[in-house]
Amino acid sequence: IDLETYIYWSGDIGRQFAEALAERARAAVKVHVLIDWIGSRKVDSRDLAMMREAGVEVEKYNPLVWFNLARLNHRDHRKLLIVDGEIGFIGGAGLADIWQGNADAPNHWRDTQFRLEGPAVGQMQAAFMDNWTKTTGRVLDNEDYFPELRPAGDHYAQVFFSSPRDGTETVRLMYLLAIAAAQKNIRLSASYFVPGALTTEELVDASKRGVNVEIIVPGAKTDVPIARYASRSKWGPLLKAGIKIYEYEPTMYHCKVMIVDDVWVTVGSANFDNRSFRLNDEANLNVYSAEFAAEQARAFEEDKTSAKLISYKEWKNRGLCTKLLERILAPFRSQL
Incomplete structure (x- = not known):
């Protein structure tokens, strides 16, 4: 499971994702989470600790460093979730309670998100690998991440x-x-x-x-x-x-x-x-x-x-x- 997101905040949604990702990691699934250092400023540290203790690799993108303050203006705004290299999710939604509904209340934002299958999931996986490699210096490149993908539809x-x-x-x-x-x-x-x-x-x-x-x-x-x-x-x-x-x-x-x-x-x-x-x-x-x-x-x-x-x-x-x-x-x- 590869998750890359700008917003990861505390709340019901943040906790549910942390629990689900931790459960999969304990089941020997390789789980990689990349969150933006600024966009995740409201995340509950206990959620991050829970995931890390379960074996989830959690990294923050472009944290503050004294020798390169300019990079604070360069953020990871992508919202990607890839499962087994075969199923992907992409759109505008982050991980926070404001995305619980669909504009059904003033505090529930209107947004659009899609599930994707087929060869284009490989391109989505490559997008995740781009910032994962830049952040960690590690390349994830075997068939677990890039399986052979056949067309799944007509689009x-x-x-x-x-x-x-x-x-x-x-x-x-x-x-x-x-x-x-x-x-x-x-x-x-x-x-x-x-x-x-x-x-x-x-x-x-x-x-x-x-x-x-x-x-x-x-x-x-x-x-x-x-x-x-x-x-x-x-x-x-x-x-x-x-x-x-x-x-x-x-x-x-x-x-x-x-x-x-x-x-x-x-x-x-x-x-x-x-x-x-x-x-x-x-x-x-x-x-x-x-x-x-x-x-x-x-x-x-x-x-x-x-x-x-x-x-x-x-x-x-x-x-x-x-x-x-x-x-x-x-x-x-x-x-x-």
Whole structure:
């Protein structure tokens, strides 16, 4: 069992996972857990001790060291779980009680997570091995981790990962290429939507050539209010170009999904912001399938029923204090 996650917090979910992983380790299953040093700051040390005592290998990614403070800004934002090298789980959900429900209460976030089987699980395993090797210096490379995988369905799928350590902006390029290729529609669910100049230009160009662009973002119920202000400050050109932006109202909207032309979907840990594009380690699942895209489009349309459409007039007439706060936050957009 290989688990890599940004958030691992104390609570019912954290304890249940610790108990389940410890039980498997005691049954002689090799269990590797990689959690982000900052994202796991709320984890119960007793849960970690329980796992380690049972034989689980638990490592923290990029802990604080005095000789390299800059690496604190480079976090492991991936959310991966791989079992026997054959079954994988990927999406936006971490390990905390806020993911117990499905937007059925204000303290239960709305999110999207998928179970994956087939050859693409090998790519997911490679994503886990990337940071496991960087953190521990150990390579896990036998058939227990990379068994022969046969197709398990009809959908074309791939898992890819990015890291600033490798000098790549894979996530950003993936979004830009998908937007540039769109011919009919783009549906974007974005928990943290802070577009830069180039991504804004691409979205505006898509709308101008007749692509119907719709975006759902968190509303007032957000865990990072400053990200919401930074996001809203960038909406002018998008709304003016006819792009529809909705704010989800029931609870925190943590989905990270884009559907293009009802045939291609990307989902995973990557947000639509500079932090995911250039600072954090991310992993996404891409699926090329009209059937799968239709399922995600239905979920998107259902989310719209619980979201408020923001007009250009409403955005332009936002309060003076809001505009002032947006200006104050402008220098920090690259970190959001």
